[in-house]
Amino acid sequence: MTQISNHFENTLENAPETALEWHSAGLGAVLATVVQTWGSAPRRAGSMLVISGDGRMQGSVSGGCVEAAVVFEAQEALQDGQHRLLDYGVSDEDAFAVGLACGGTIQILVEPVGSAMPLDLLQQLVAARAGRQALAYEVNIESGVRRLLHSGYPDRMRRDRSGMEEDGETFVAVYNPPLRLICVGAVHIAQALVPMARIAGYDPVLIDPREAFASTDRFPGEVILDDWPDEAVAKLGLDARTALVLLTHDPKLDDPALQAALAAECCYIGALGSKRTHAKRVERMLAAGFSEAQIGRIHGPIGLDIGAAGPAEIAVSILGEMTAVLRGKAE
Template identity: 60%
Template sequence: MSHDLIPEAALDWARAGKAAAIATVVETWGSAPRRAGSQMAVSELGEMVGSVSGGCVEGAVVLEAMEAITAGVPRLLSYGVADDTAFAAGLACGGTIRVLVEPVAPMLSVLTELVAVRASRLAVGYVVDLADWSRRLVEPGQDGAVDARLRADKAGIDEGRFIAPHNPPLRLIVVGAVHVAQPLVVMARLAGYDPIVVDPRESFAAAARFPGETILDMWPDEALTGLALDSRTAVVTLTHDPKLDDPAIAVALRSGCFYLGCLGSRKTHAARVERLRAAGFSESEIGRIHAPVGLAIGAQGPGEIAVSILAQVTAVLRGE
């Protein structure tokens, strides 16, 4: 699931003294515009953050949210397509969605705990019983259905319970603050990643080249070890310099990162493979490397190369 900051926005409103509600897509059929787990927060003043349908039924959901805030009771809504209402409160795309609207006041303690868990980069399942509206957070290893949802990163209904997985945000660690890295970190952030640029060379790792981004001017192996690479992390090496790339690759290969891509020609990669073999890496470990990095789309220039890299990362993440 996307790590949109909807729970955080709703909690901020509550702490500021504003009543609020959270609307969540719990089920979809057909060509629904947003998948289960997509959320929108609505304040008592009609402020909105997020989306449950890309605009099709947002207006209707806001009205329902305002009523739920007043009543203090959740409600489960359904929206679909109908010939005479498709452009009123229906989905013109032809799909059907069910939306759970929860006023924040009755769930404030759980919401506060959820936001704290998300800030700690820990995985947790948010579970709502659709019969009695009780809700709780479930840690990994406590419930098989929740574990399955966390692994798949997909929200949905299981035996009368809505389960929303809250995994840590995706990270893209870019080793080498080169030209390709500049559009890549921008695209990665738009795709929902927290990008981190690693490069010990001051002239490359300048804040002016990556405004607003996290830059670690450290040796890559030290930086990647400290970042504790996990299954929500992708690593891309771009320096072309074995002194910088190889130590990063060594850490990444023996970590839980879901993707490792390395810039360089086939000849460059062949030499890299020989160095890794000499360093004691197995063929299966070396086989984790995507090189030359990116999908083969004939990319030219930093922007197009960045597109090809992010597309490949996405394909690996989604199991394509």
């Protein structure tokens, strides 16, 4: 089975790792980050694009409107080693030239790695992300002073919101640990849910001790743990950036992982089954000593009620509910 990995699959969210990789390979690397937006900007503050010295890029700062202009500025920044603040909007003639005519304005910070952004600071950031540590990256736009903070900006960290502070000089980029999906039960729904979740920014892990289900033929390239769920979640650890989805219908497999999640701070807990099945699950959790408030965190039956039929549509409903809970939109 595939070993536990800290590799972040989602190419839109691993800009720091990519920048370090390209810099270390001698290609040169520049990080471009949206620091402020006004109006109908296509990407929110904190969105990132990484550009190499040979012109390749990964990520997005505008949905395609200004990337070409940012790449040009990034090459210039690699030459002079200075950070720069770029503004694009419909009132700017240059913005019309690159196609930003959607009624919004964006401000982008461009930082060449190894000069404006110190290499050791980027290495610390990547190491912290690999260890699932939450960090805030603080940049003073005027002075160029940068630092990583393990504490501070609690409201930004909780809301996962990067942006400029009221002083107009300090930009704070929130680096919460990457989202992770732990899926107990390598069933048909999981075959649809896992790739969908990766596209949405989750790093998925499958847990199933049943060899017939948890096979690389059914889940090529996926991280699969064939341990019993309680042992597997203990290895992985559960935190506020982890969603747990239980799909086996078997209390022997689901309940140990569920109990671990109820004692932790998972951002989402969902369990497959009918209302009758969930009622029995609630009884078991009460008997195990969990409070009604703790048990109330379980989303069961799992997923949004969209009239889903078949594994793929059920997976859509689950991912939709995960997103709603994560963004504070769930009822």
